[in-house]
Amino acid sequence: MKPSSSLFLTIDFINDIVHRDGKIASCAAMVAGHGVLERCNQALAWARAQGMLVAHVKVGFPASYANCPERSPIFGQAARHGALQLDTWGTYFHDALDVRADELVIVKPRVGAFYNTELESLLRAQRIGHLILAGVSTCHAIESTAREAHDRDYGVTVLADCCASASVERHERTLSGALASVADVRTLDVLRAVPC
Incomplete structure (x- = not known):
């Protein structure tokens, strides 16, 4: 993995999902x-x-929730609960996450980070060949993004200790099962120890 051709991507560290008061x-x-x-x-x-x-x-999603799929088991309740509404506290990044003003923010309308977003064009424009993923949830957004990146021929590293799920069991099962087949699953300490 070369730093100049790698992208570090955080996924869904927003208040509605990772803050204790989130919806x-x-x-x-x-x-x-x-x-x-x-x-x-x-x-x-x-x-x-x-x-x-x-x-x-x-x-x-916008306030109208026009592009929010009502039949989705994951997103179907969002409109009823007023969750995941853009430009509200719920979709702001958690205050504890170090997001810099000059870093790109990508908004996605589904589970994976590739679907109907500018991620692919960013990767091509910057000649990125490798993604490093951190975020939530391991068993949904991280897995979906890793699988899609793999199928588009990108190298993928998932930082196990920089991800989370609804339970430790689901997190660990996804890491050792589905993700291990499409990505290099590492901890932060192991990643830092490998020369770039």
């Missing part, structure tokens, strides 16, 4: 209990020091 805070307990945001900030600092491109992805 669908399924990952909040694991994020807080395992220091995930603190570790992610360490990973971000490492990536920036390597000269890597950094971007942040968030899921969200």
